[in-house]
Amino acid sequence: MKFLSFADTKIDAFLHMQLIDLAKTLSRDPKLEVEFSYHSYLNKSGHFIHVSQFWMTYPGPVQLQGLKSEVYLRSFGNFYFSDLRVLQEVLQSFKQEKHHQFLKHLLLFAEDYRLEKECIARRPGMAVSFSERKKVLLTYFQRQLRQHLQQRKWLDAFFCSIFLLANHRLVQLNSPLSGFYDKIRAPLLQLNKAHSTKEIAEIMQVIQKILREWDIKDMITSYLSFYESTTATFKDLTRENEVKAPHTMETEEETDGQDTEHEEMPSWHEETSSPTDSFLQFDLDQGTSTDLLGEGGRRAEEGDQAFGAVQAGAKQSKGNDFSAEMDAGLDEKGSAPGKEVFPYGEMNRCAVEKKVETRFPTPLELKKYLEIKSAVQPSISLLKQSFLKTIEHKKNVPNQDLHFGRLSKKLTRLLTDKNPRLFYKKMESPQELDAVFTLLVDCSASMFDKMDETHQAIVLFHETLKAVRIPHSIVGFWEDAADAKKDSQPNYFQEVISFNHSLKNQYGPEILQLEPQEDNRDGYSIRKKAEDLLRRKEKQKFLLVFSDGEPAAFDYENLGILDTHEAVTQTRKLGIEILGMYISNGKVTEEAQNLMKNIYGSHQVVVPSAAELVSYLVPVLRKLLFKLS
Incomplete structure (x- = not known):
């Protein structure tokens, strides 16, 4: 559990998910993800859109429109209407120039300016976000222009003035800017009329020659970025550019003349003519000079486009039997690899489940349990009577x-x-209610001063459900921080009350064995317990989570909230109702409320202190029981 937050740059999980859905919808790329970075740009080969944290300092409505405008530019504009290869070639040629930073920024601004008009023309609904974006950036660049002029950063100031002039704001250009503007005014006007990336690149070459004559320092401030990468060709995907085993070598004559730049990846719909025409070779050979194929095909990873293309169109081959290798790429349900490669979330791909056996209670634990049960007995009786009255009322209501x-x-x-x-x-009510509950208890180290009060709430939960004959389980969860490594993070689950024992009178003192431990990986734990609930035959399934703060585990802090939110969303889609209860440290802060809202939405309760957990749990249980009855 995280105690201190040194950089309060938390991303709203709902906002993040909204941007991801928007990006996937516009690009029609189901793998496309959205990340927050210093600048905004598209990494098409890596299936990522980076949006700028520049907008995070603005109020909610402005922030949303600004981030949406960047998603529009990258997932729709750059994705469909930019020639990324041309942009990369031109940027590569600028690196030898004395003013390469200014040329880079002017090129990227001209392309974004063109894409903005393209987006609005094709999807007029985007105009609202772009209008809000323009208002904010105009104010920003006016302020930056004044600052650069004071610091005598002439090219930085000139770039700001170009942005303002392009958006119809009058700018007074002082020396030496005025003389230079007169020289490149004509090509700048042509940039405004360009209809393609190629046209912009040709105009930039003219500006590049003019700029060589100007003896001035290059631009220093960075406003725009571009992801430069080597485009994967057909040879790259089949690893023909690496050293191959003798039995897979091809002659130069066989590979010459192939149009590798625009060639489509084939699928196994017919028998292939040679081994290297098939993506199976990619799976069996690792590019080393050996004739050993190993023990089988390489396990598929989420980013393997080649493997995915093969699998999408696979059919039985006439001359070669690839069924074994194809089966290796399918999961147990026979589905293609993708998100199923990480069934518990990508952030938890290295999480390992460990179970802690519950020991027999000691006499001291038995005594303490009876004391706690006696203390919460009035609440238990109240809930039971309320539940029975509701049942009887519904039974008698004709x-x-x-x-x-x-x-x-x-x-x-x-x-x-x-x-x-x-x-x-x-109306005759059934004798046994068709419902089941699971209570997940955060056993992280930060619970050390709350565990005694939490025990009382757990006892109340257990005894109430036992009194009304509803099966349930109680599980503590934590991650071992000492043993957690990059490739293995052990996550422990201690089931102190199981479904089979929940309605038996002799079970209950085991609850006191839940103690503060290490870290907590909430998203993984929720997915694991949701799996257990899905195996139950009951119609109504409920999952309650007791926690006292933000998820924090090995390599989990930055995206822990988002992963837990995704786990909650997926669990609800499976038909399991999930509720989170946040235990604060004596005061309900706005940060705590926003945290729980980001994770659980409206199905959450923030408890001011552990001492009040029981009083807050009573109405929650009453509401859930009334819903069942």
């Missing part, structure tokens, strides 16, 4: 106005109604 059943005492309808309904039926 279903009235029927054509058959028991005769009602209100016979006046024979005279007042044309088609009287004089009968009713009693």
Whole structure:
């Protein structure tokens, strides 16, 4: 559990998920993700959009429109209407120039300016976000212009003035800017009329020649970025550019003349003519000079586009049997690799489940348990009576106005109604409720001063559900920080009350064995316990989580909130109702409320202190029991 926050740059999980969904919808790339970075740019080969944290300092509505405008530019504009190869080639040629930073910024600004008009023309609904974006950036660059002029950073100031002039703001250009602007005014106007990345690149070459004549320091401030990468060709995917085993070598004549830049990746729909035409070679050979194939195909990873393409169109081959290798790429359900490669979330791909056996209670634990049970007994009795009364009320409330059943005492309808309904039926409630509960208890180190009060709430939960005969389980969870490594993070689960023992009177003191331990990986734990609930036959399934703060574990802090939110969302889609209860340290802060809202949405309760946990749990249980009855 995290005690201190030195950099309060937390990202709203709901906002993050909204941007991810928006990016995937616009780009039609299901793998596309959104990350927050210093600048905004598209990493198409890596399936990432980076949006700028520049917008995080602005109020909520402005922040949302600004971030959406960047998603529009990258997932729709750059994704479909930019020639990324041309941009990369031009930027590469600028690196030899004395003013390469200014040329880079001017090129990227001109491209974004063109893409903005393209986006609005094709999707007019984007105009609202771009309008808000323009207002903010105009104010920002006016302030930056004044600052650069005072510091005599002429090219920095000139770039700011270009942005302002392009958006119809009058700017007074002082010497030496005025003379230079007169020289490149014509090509700048042509940039405004460019219709493609290629046209912009050609105009930039003209500006590049003019700029060589100007003896001035290059631009220093960084406003825009571009992801430069080597485009993967067909040879890269089949590893033909690496040293191959003798039995997979091809002659130069076989590979010459292939259009590798635009060639589509084939799939196994027919028998292939040679081994290297198939992506199976990519899986079996690692590029080393050996004729050994190893023990089988390499395990698929989430980013393997080649393997995914093969799997999407796989059919039985006539001459070669690839069924074994194909089966290696399928999960137990026979689905293609993708998100299923990490069933508990990508952030938890190295998490390992460890179970802690519950020992037999000591006499001291038995005595303490009876004391706690006696203290919470009034609340248990209240909840039980309330539940039974509700059951009895619903049982006795008749279903009235029927054509058959028991005769009602209100016979006046024979005279007042044309088609009287004089009968009713009693509703018989089932003896056993078709519901099941699981309580997840955070056993991180920060619970050391709250565990005694938490024990009381757990006892209340257990004894209440036992009294109304609802099966349930109680599980403590934590991660071992000492043994956690990059490739293995042991996560421990101690089931002190199991489903099979929950309704038996002799079980209960085991609850006191839950003690503060190490870290907590909430997203992984929620997914694991949701799996257990899905195996139950009951119709209604509930998962409660007791926690006292933000998830914190090995390599988990930065995206722990988002991963836990995704786990909660996935659990609800499976038909399990999940509720989070946050135990604060004596005062409910806005930060704590926002944290729980980001993770659990409206299904959460923030408890001011551990001492009040029992009093807050009573209405929660009453509401849940009323829902069941």
